[in-house]
Amino acid sequence: MEAALKKYSISISFLIFTLVAASGCRANSTPEIPSATSPGILPNASGEGVPTPSATEAFPEPTLTLVDVVFRMRSPAFGLGDDIPVRYSCHGEDISPPLQWTSVPGGSQSFALIMDDPDAVPVAGFVWDHWLMFNIPAEAQSLPEGILGDGELPDGSRHGMNSFRRLGYGGPCPPAGQSHQYVFTLYALDTTLALKAGVTKDQLLAAMESHILSEAITSGVYTS
Numbered sequence: 001m002e003a004a005l006k007k008y009s010i011s012i013s014f015l016i017f018t019l020v021a022a023s024g025c026r027a028n029s030t031p032e033i034p035s036a037t038s039p040g041i042l043p044n045a046s047g048e049g050v051p052t053p054s055a056t057e058a059f060p061e062p063t064l065t066l067v068d069v070v071f072r073m074r075s076p077a078f079g080l081g082d083d084i085p086v087r088y089s090c091h092g093e094d095i096s097p098p099l100q101w102t103s104v105p106g107g108s109q110s111f112a113l114i115m116d117d118p119d120a121v122p123v124a125g126f127v128w129d130h131w132l133m134f135n136i137p138a139e140a141q142s143l144p145e146g147i148l149g150d151g152e153l154p155d156g157s158r159h160g161m162n163s164f165r166r167l168g169y170g171g172p173c174p175p176a177g178q179s180h181q182y183v184f185t186l187y188a189l190d191t192t193l194a195l196k197a198g199v200t201k202d203q204l205l206a207a208m209e210s211h212i213l214s215e216a217i218t219s220g221v222y223t224s
Contacts, residue, residue: 073101073186073216077145084182084220090173091224095146096131101186102141105213108188111136112208113143114201117172119180124163129201130182131169132160134208135192151197158197160204167198172222179223188213 077097078084086092099113112134120128136143136157149168152158164170174180189211195204 069103071101071103071105071186071188071214071216073099073184073218075099075184075218075220078220080218080220081181082220084172084222089171089222092171094169094171096143096169096171097220098143098145099184099186099218100142101216104138104141105188107190108138108213110134110138110189110192111140112187112189112193112204113184114187114204115169115182115184116201117174117180117182119174119178123175123178126163129160129163130171131162131184132199132201132204134158134160134195134199134204156192158195160197160199160201172224174222174224176224179221181219181221183217183219186216188215 074080075097077088084097088095088097101111113131113136114129115131117128117130120126133143133147134157137155140155147153147169149159149166151167159167161167162170172180172182187208189208190213191211193204193207193211195207199207
């Protein structure tokens, strides 16, 4: 009888030890819950942790805007719609202003430039043409100040006939007391034009038809 009780006591002790050990293992095996300040975790509005966005999500690839890809032209000598300096008019040196352009359309083979004065219609009865230039090389990104009025320039560019009945540039020259707007339009073409120097604007426009990839426009105002 005494031996049986001793054996029973040992069994109870072993059972208690087993239960305690198992309880400890469960406590130690509980997975760690990351805090809101742990790496890779950001708190949301309720204070709970949410995964941090990946580098791609946090810093997406930059995208081009419409402004970045539009064919544009400007003059370093005056802003869009601003006054054209006297030096570029018939009252000054009567030299052509510098021009620059960006975001040239793919496939461009040459450029053509027209400067005219729509405000001359009430005075002259037609839009006055001040500058016609074509076959400007496709690699060109600007025109310097004071382009010579030769029929053909060393780079292959050619001049048309303006309303002053001469080749090259003719500056703003409105009647006394009048203010006119002068429009510069640069055409990106998919070809070079088989035209001789001295063509009119109508002839130039007819030759460019169906070859215009895009247009860039700027303008300035001159008051006599």
